[in-house]
Amino acid sequence: MIRKISDILKEKCRTYSFEFFPPKTEKGRAKLPEVAKAFVELGADWFSVTYGAGGSTREATMEIVDELQKKFDVPVMHHFTCVGHSQEELKKILGRMKEKNIQNILALRGDAPEGEEFWTPAPDGLEYCYQLIKLIKTHGDFFSIGVAGFPEGHIHCPDKDTDSKYLKTKIDSGGEFVLTQLFFDNKDYFEYMERTKKVGVNVRILPGIITITNYQTLLRFCKTCGATIPQKVHDIFKPLDGNAEATYKAGVDFAVKQCNELLAGGSPGLHFYALNKVEPTREVLSKINR
Numbered sequence: 001m002i003r004k005i006s007d008i009l010k011e012k013c014r015t016y017s018f019e020f021f022p023p024k025t026e027k028g029r030a031k032l033p034e035v036a037k038a039f040v041e042l043g044a045d046w047f048s049v050t051y052g053a054g055g056s057t058r059e060a061t062m063e064i065v066d067e068l069q070k071k072f073d074v075p076v077m078h079h080f081t082c083v084g085h086s087q088e089e090l091k092k093i094l095g096r097m098k099e100k101n102i103q104n105i106l107a108l109r110g111d112a113p114e115g116e117e118f119w120t121p122a123p124d125g126l127e128y129c130y131q132l133i134k135l136i137k138t139h140g141d142f143f144s145i146g147v148a149g150f151p152e153g154h155i156h157c158p159d160k161d162t163d164s165k166y167l168k169t170k171i172d173s174g175g176e177f178v179l180t181q182l183f184f185d186n187k188d189y190f191e192y193m194e195r196t197k198k199v200g201v202n203v204r205i206l207p208g209i210i211t212i213t214n215y216q217t218l219l220r221f222c223k224t225c226g227a228t229i230p231q232k233v234h235d236i237f238k239p240l241d242g243n244a245e246a247t248y249k250a251g252v253d254f255a256v257k258q259c260n261e262l263l264a265g266g267s268p269g270l271h272f273y274a275l276n277k278v279e280p281t282r283e284v285l286s287k288i289n290r
Contacts, residue, residue: 003075004144005046005104006176009204015045015269016285017077017179017206020276022049022060028276032064033071038278040072042285045269048106048179051079058093066100077146078102080136081110082126090126090135098142106146106179107133107170130173137174147175149205151183151192155226160195168199178205179271184254185230186261193266207262210273211280212251215241252280252287259288 008015018039023029036047049064051057065076078097085093097105109129121127126135129147136143147170150163157163167178178201183189189207196205212218215237222229236254240247259270270288274281 002069002073002101002103005075005077005146006144008045008075009177009268012045013268014263014290015206016043016290017046017048017269017271018044018274018281019048019050019208019271020064020274022052022057022064023276029060032276033068035274035276035278036068036072036074038282039274040074042282044074046075046077046104048077048271049079051081051108051110062093062096062100062102065102069100069102075104076102077104077106079106079108080132081108082121082129082132083110085126086122086124087126087135088124090132094136094139094143098139103142104144104146105136106148107136107175108148130169133170133173133175145175146177146179147171149178149180149192149196151180151188151207152226152228164192164196164199164201167196168201171201171203175203177203180205180208181225182208182210182227182273184233184258185228186258186265188228189262189267190265204268206269206271207267208271208273209255209259209284210275211255211284212237213248213280214244215247248280252283255280255284256287259284263289 020032020035023032039047047068049061051061061078065078068074068076080093107129126132133145133147136145147167149167153160153163157166180189180192193205212233218229218237236250237247240250262270272281
């Protein structure tokens, strides 16, 4: 029986979860269950599967979530966005999730479709994440709902205090836990915990972790998502640019230190952006103080 993440969080002080994306190739798609199996053996509490900009991977996302749940009997959280869907389409997708016993959703406003900087919801669409959460809640308690959090503030939010209030709105609408965007300065996470607590957010906030394995990829990725790269990261990885082996080792060392500091500071677990690979996440897990 597939469990709801909200129930797991009530029982465990710390959880370890792993995020995948729908592969673009048949080879990658065939390999993903092997990757998931490795994390199951490492004690994964749940997986999550991303949803492309504008809902571009919605069929693949649901197929993967369904397959991994059936194969491993582990909860798999379906990312779900407003962008690119009418309310009627959103309702149909939720209906299909229920048919497949997909009970865990990460509710997101979502990114604009590729090639579009801004987007305008359809007349019968939704504009904000809290509206999507309310739509999901029309199914009562069938779904466990997670939401995204941004320790540095959302890229389109005017300031951090406003960002905290938006998070509170999502929680008040039915969000039950938070997964954060990746970050590299733990101070941002701990300040986020304090800032959101002041506005009444008292749910589990799990830090999102990514292991750096390529400096140029890091620059491109953070430019897209708006995450800050601290100077200390540039100082470590820029001199190693082009040296894959040295970058990999430094990335593991940095992630292990980051994770240990988070756990020692009271983080209720870790959510790893595994990028559909077992390594280096497995190596990081083997070296942290779990």
